[in-house]
Amino acid sequence: LVYQEETLTYAQTHENVDRIAAFMNAQGLAPGDRVAIAMRNFPEWMQCYWATVASGLTVVGMNAWWVEDEMNYALNDSSPKLLIADEERLTRFESIRSQHPSLPVVGVRTRDRDWVTPFGSVLQSPARMPELAIDPDADACIFYTSGTTGRPKGAQLTHRGCVSNVWSMLFSAGLQRILGIQKGLINADDEPPIGCALVTTPLFHVTANNCAAQGTTLGGGKLVHMYKWEAGEALKLIEREHITAVSGVPVMAREIISHPDFAKTDTSSLMTLGGGGAQLQPDLVGNIDQQVATARPNTGYGMTETCGIITSISGDHFVDKPASCGPAMPAYESKIVNPDTGEEMPEGEPGELWVRGAHVIRGYLNREEATAETIIDGWLRTGDMARKDEDDFLYIVDRIKDMVLRGGENIYCAEVESAIFDHDDVAECTVFGVPDDRLGEEVGIAVFLKPGAAATADTLREHCATQLAKFKVPRYFWFVEEALPRNASGKFLKRELRESLDISNAH
Numbered sequence: 380l381v382y383q384e385e386t387l388t389y390a391q392t393h394e395n396v397d398r399i400a401a402f403m404n405a406q407g408l409a410p411g412d413r414v415a416i417a418m419r420n421f422p423e424w425m426q427c428y429w430a431t432v433a434s435g436l437t438v439v440g441m442n443a444w445w446v447e448d449e450m451n452y453a454l455n456d457s458s459p460k461l462l463i464a465d466e467e468r469l470t471r472f473e474s475i476r477s478q479h480p481s482l483p484v485v486g487v488r489t490r491d492r493d494w495v496t497p498f499g500s501v502l503q504s505p506a507r508m509p510e511l512a513i514d515p516d517a518d519a520c521i522f523y524t525s526g527t528t529g530r531p532k533g534a535q536l537t538h539r540g541c542v543s544n545v546w547s548m549l550f551s552a553g554l555q556r557i558l559g560i561q562k563g564l565i566n567a568d569d570e571p572p573i574g575c576a577l578v579t580t581p582l583f584h585v586t587a588n589n590c591a592a593q594g595t596t597l598g599g600g601k602l603v604h605m606y607k608w609e610a611g612e613a614l615k616l617i618e619r620e621h622i623t624a625v626s627g628v629p630v631m632a633r634e635i636i637s638h639p640d641f642a643k644t645d646t647s648s649l650m651t652l653g654g655g656g657a658q659l660q661p662d663l664v665g666n667i668d669q670q671v672a673t674a675r676p677n678t679g680y681g682m683t684e685t686c687g688i689i690t691s692i693s694g695d696h697f698v699d700k701p702a703s704c705g706p707a708m709p710a711y712e713s714k715i716v717n718p719d720t721g722e723e724m725p726e727g728e729p730g731e732l733w734v735r736g737a738h739v740i741r742g743y744l745n746r747e748e749a750t751a752e753t754i755i756d757g758w759l760r761t762g763d764m765a766r767k768d769e770d771d772f773l774y775i776v777d778r779i780k781d782m783v784l785r786g787g788e789n790i791y792c793a794e795v796e797s798a799i800f801d802h803d804d805v806a807e808c809t810v811f812g813v814p815d816d817r818l819g820e821e822v823g824i825a826v827f828l829k830p831g832a833a834a835t836a837d838t839l840r841e842h843c844a845t846q847l848a849k850f851k852v853p854r855y856f857w858f859v860e861e862a863l864p865r866n867a868s869g870k871f872l873k874r875e876l877r878e879s880l881d882i883s884n885a886h
Contacts, residue, residue: 380422380425382421382606389599397507399501399502401507401509403434409436410517411436413436413521415462415463416438416439416440417441418487420578420605421487421488423463424582432520432538435513438520440583440584440588441468447471447475450468455478460483461485463485465486465488466488466490485501515537518537522534522584524683534740536589536686540685540686541589544589544686544687545589547738551691555694562695574594574595574601575623576591576592576595576623578603578605580628585681585687586626586868591624595624611640614646615644623648623649625649625651625652627654628870630869632667636670650673651674651677652667652671652677653676653693660796664697665701668698682761684761689707692704710736711734713734714732714758715766726767729764730764731764739757739759763778776791776794777794783820784820785818785821786850790851794851795810795822795851796808796824798842799826802834803829805828805834809863809871811876811877822852823856824856827859827861836856856886864876
């Protein structure tokens with residue numbers, strides 16, 4: 380584990396994990412009890428996570444961006460027996476502490492408080508992991524969904540689901556190695572390099588925790604944490620730590636390859652660059668493949684509700700099918716259905732993606748109705764519109780709720796966004812529906828231009844018209860002065876953005 384100038388070896392980490400587990404055991408915590416972790420990506424996050432799940436306890440991943448009310452909601456919802464938090468989160472917790480008077484608290488990198496046990500004191504416990512058997516179908520962790528609308532739901536990720544996700548990650552990596560050997564790009568006798576992952580997204584989500592951290596650790600690799608995302612700092616770490624894999628939300632890959640320091644930074648250790656959480660636009664796939672000499676583009680599509688990935692695609696497959704998110708992993712059954720009738724759709728026709736397999740969560744905590752609506756006979760309704768091609772590669776065309784319905788025509792926001800992103804002046808954009816008395820909805824788009832760019836609504840409309848049918852070309856453009864708002868997992872907050880925009884200021 381590497382964080383700024385700090386380094387922890389596997390041996391040191393194992394010892395610390397044993398000590399944390401012994402502390403929890405001494406507090407009377409027993410399998411089934413929950414431990415809430417509320418902090419940014421400090422090395423202590425992973426140590427506390429490992430100690431908790433290895434003790435048969437359940438991690439509650441607290442969103443580090445939550446304000447007091449949101450934190451209070453999750454604590455009431457999950458009823459943890461211990462809270463582990465850093466200084467920023469403890470400061471917020473202080474104002475609601477009276478509502479949780481019996482909750483023990485451990486402080487990480489915090490100032491002294493008489494009601495907080497310092498993390499250093501926890502590490503004075505004997506290095507002894509309790510002996511116990513763990514039910515593979517018990518909750519390993521509760522991660523809250525993004526919560527872009529309404530209160531977030533606590534997804535119950537099981538040990539079996541988390542382990543299944545790691546095997547899917549390893550399958551995907553192994554497949555790419557086999558293809559590389561077959562093409563003569565990799566010598567079969569050479570040992571693959573030990574992985575080194577730059578952890579760019581929050582550890583309270585499956586992308587960083589279940590995919591980057593767990594997959595890398597199983598291979599004996601190195602995890603490099605950042606205090607916060609900054610492309611220039613990421614480039615320094617890639618060179619200094621010989622990073623092999625960078626995975627985050629797509630905008631991070633864009634910022635890396637477009638950064639002024641990119642050309643003068645040694646990125647030769649990189650083997651993969653990409654991300655998830657949103658579609659990698661086709662132009663970005665090509666740019667990664669062309670501009671990073673040693674790295675291949677990759678992406679995975681998944682959800683909190685599947686403990687990580689559903690699909691994966693990289694290398695030549697991705698370059699050949701840049702709009703695809705890849706085939707479903709072998710552990711899944713998948714089908715495309717009419718969201719209204721549940722009937723399977725013909726090949727190539729869009730419908731809602733349903734998946735079934737060991738990865739699927741046990742349910743939503745305290746939400747029986749939501750669980751019953753989302754998981755039907757073991758099938759998870761993803762809520763994403765998708766289609767399959769003749770090779771069984773999946774294409775996510777949009778979230779069902781984000782689809783614009785204009786005069787009876789379905790317009791998939793991701794398709795319009797991909798067209799806009801193909802314009803050199805565009806740094807960020809997001810598409811959404813704007814109410815219209817005549818057509819029901821019109822296409823609106825918020826655009827953040829690159830520094831010094833001069834694109835106008837008319838030039839972008841002309842650009843879109845070369846790639847999209849006329850009815851898909853946005854009617855309303857808003858040019859914003861700052862980067863678009865995102866939630867903690869890096870996804871654009873479309874509802875919040877739409878409500879902040881004045882129709883009279885549209886172009």
